[in-house]
Amino acid sequence: MNRADDAAVHFVVPDGIEDADRVSGGNVYDLRIAEALRAHGLDIRMRSVIPGGTHALSRALSHLPRDSVVLIDGLIALAAPDALDAHSSRLRIVVLAHMVASAMTGIGDAGGTIERERRALRAARHVIATSEWTRAELIARALAMPRRITVVHPGTDAAPVATGSVPVPHMLCVGAVAPHKGQDVLVHALAGMTDLPGWTCSIVGSLNADPAFAARTAAAIRSAGLEERVVLTGALTGERRTEMFLSADLVVAPSRTESYGMVAAEALARGIPVVAAHVGGLPEAINGSAAGVLVPADDPETLRAVLRQWAGDPDVRAALKARALVRTAGRTWGESAQIAAAVLIGARRGVDGAGYERRLAG
Structure with a gap:
C-alpha cells in the first residue's frame, strides 16, 4: 500500500448515481460534495454499488486496504449492516445519512428497519447527517451517539434571479x-x-x-x-x-x-x-x-x-x-466540504469528531 492509497477516501455510492432518470437530492448531494471535497484537496475515489444487499458491499469493501477511510451513502449502508459489521474493525467507516429510514412515512419498523439502521450506524466511526433535523431524529431514536454525528448541510450555488412566467403565474x-x-x-x-x-x-x-x-x-x-x-x-x-x-x-x-x-x-x-x-x-x-x-x-x-x-x-x-x-448568502458547497473534510481526516487519524461543524463555524 502506498501513500496515495493511505490518503484516499473511498466513497461508496448507489449505482447509477449520474443517471438522469434517477435524479434525487441524495444523488445530487453525493456528486456535489465529492466535487467540493476534491477541490478541498482530498483524493475522493467513487465506488458504485447496487443498493439492496450485503454481498455487493462486502465485496467492494474487501478490496480496500486496511485502515482505509470509507464514506458510505446511507442508502447502501442501511441495506447491508452485516457488511459494515464485518469490516468495521479493519476500515475507518463514515456513514452519510441523507435520511432516517425508520422515520419515513409508511415505513416505520417494517422488516426491522430500525434495528438494521442502528447496526449500520453503530458500525461507523462517525455519521455525517445532512440536516439538524436528521441529527435530532438519529439521537431521539437511539440510532447513533450524539458525539459521533456531524451535520454537513447541502450547499447552494450562486444563481441568477428567476424571471418567472409572464403573464401566467x-x-x-x-x-x-x-x-x-x-x-x-x-x-x-x-x-x-x-x-x-x-x-x-x-x-x-x-x-x-x-x-x-x-x-x-x-x-x-x-x-x-x-x-x-x-x-x-x-x-x-x-x-x-x-x-x-x-x-x-x-x-x-x-x-x-x-x-x-x-x-x-x-x-x-x-x-x-x-x-x-x-x-x-x-x-x-x-x-x-x-x-x-x-x-x-x-x-x-x-x-x-x-x-x-x-x-x-x-x-x-x-x-x-x-x-x-432579499436573498441572503447560504452555505456554499465549499464550506460544506470543509466540515466534511474535517470529519474524514479525523476518521483517518482516529480523532473523535464531536462538534466539527460547531468548531469550524466558530
Missing part, C-alpha cells in the same frame, strides 16, 4: 414522483382551483421511483380536468432544469417526509418564493426566510387556501416575490 414542484414527496396532495389542492384563471404547474421528477403512484397521480390530474394546467414532465437536468427554475414564480414542496429540502433552499437562492409542508428539515431549508410559507403536511385544504390566495391576488404574489428577492 407558474408553480413548480420538484422531486421524484413518490408518496413521501406528496405530489398527490398538491394535485388534490389544485383540483379545487379550476375556477381561478391563469395559473399553471409543472411537477418535475422521475416517474420511475414508484410507477404505480406516478400513474395514480397522472390519473388524478386527468380526473380533475387539469391536463391543460398541470404537467408531469419527468426528470429534467442541465439546461432544461435551469430553465425550469428561471420560469417559476413559486416552488411548492408538499412532502410528507423530508430530511432537508434542497429544492426549497435552491429556490430561495434564486429569488423564488416557497410554499412547503412543515415537516422534517423543510423549515431548516427555508431558514426563517420571509419568502417561505409553511403549511401542515398532508393537508390539501390548507395548501389550497394558500395557493388560491397566491394565484388569485397579484398583490400577494408581488409581495412574496419582493421578499424572495
Whole structure:
C-alpha cells in the first residue's frame, strides 16, 4: 500500500448515481460534495454499488486496504449492516445519512428497519447527517451517539434571479414522483382551483421511483380536468432544469417526509418564493426566510387556501416575490466540504469528531 492509497477516501455510492432518470437530492448531494471535497484537496475515489444487499458491499469493501477511510451513502449502508459489521474493525467507516429510514412515512419498523439502521450506524466511526433535523431524529431514536454525528448541510450555488412566467403565474414542484414527496396532495389542492384563471404547474421528477403512484397521480390530474394546467414532465437536468427554475414564480414542496429540502433552499437562492409542508428539515431549508410559507403536511385544504390566495391576488404574489428577492448568502458547497473534510481526516487519524461543524463555524 502506498501513500496515495493511505490518503484516499473511498466513497461508496448507489449505482447509477449520474443517471438522469434517477435524479434525487441524495444523488445530487453525493456528486456535489465529492466535487467540493476534491477541490478541498482530498483524493475522493467513487465506488458504485447496487443498493439492496450485503454481498455487493462486502465485496467492494474487501478490496480496500486496511485502515482505509470509507464514506458510505446511507442508502447502501442501511441495506447491508452485516457488511459494515464485518469490516468495521479493519476500515475507518463514515456513514452519510441523507435520511432516517425508520422515520419515513409508511415505513416505520417494517422488516426491522430500525434495528438494521442502528447496526449500520453503530458500525461507523462517525455519521455525517445532512440536516439538524436528521441529527435530532438519529439521537431521539437511539440510532447513533450524539458525539459521533456531524451535520454537513447541502450547499447552494450562486444563481441568477428567476424571471418567472409572464403573464401566467407558474408553480413548480420538484422531486421524484413518490408518496413521501406528496405530489398527490398538491394535485388534490389544485383540483379545487379550476375556477381561478391563469395559473399553471409543472411537477418535475422521475416517474420511475414508484410507477404505480406516478400513474395514480397522472390519473388524478386527468380526473380533475387539469391536463391543460398541470404537467408531469419527468426528470429534467442541465439546461432544461435551469430553465425550469428561471420560469417559476413559486416552488411548492408538499412532502410528507423530508430530511432537508434542497429544492426549497435552491429556490430561495434564486429569488423564488416557497410554499412547503412543515415537516422534517423543510423549515431548516427555508431558514426563517420571509419568502417561505409553511403549511401542515398532508393537508390539501390548507395548501389550497394558500395557493388560491397566491394565484388569485397579484398583490400577494408581488409581495412574496419582493421578499424572495432579499436573498441572503447560504452555505456554499465549499464550506460544506470543509466540515466534511474535517470529519474524514479525523476518521483517518482516529480523532473523535464531536462538534466539527460547531468548531469550524466558530
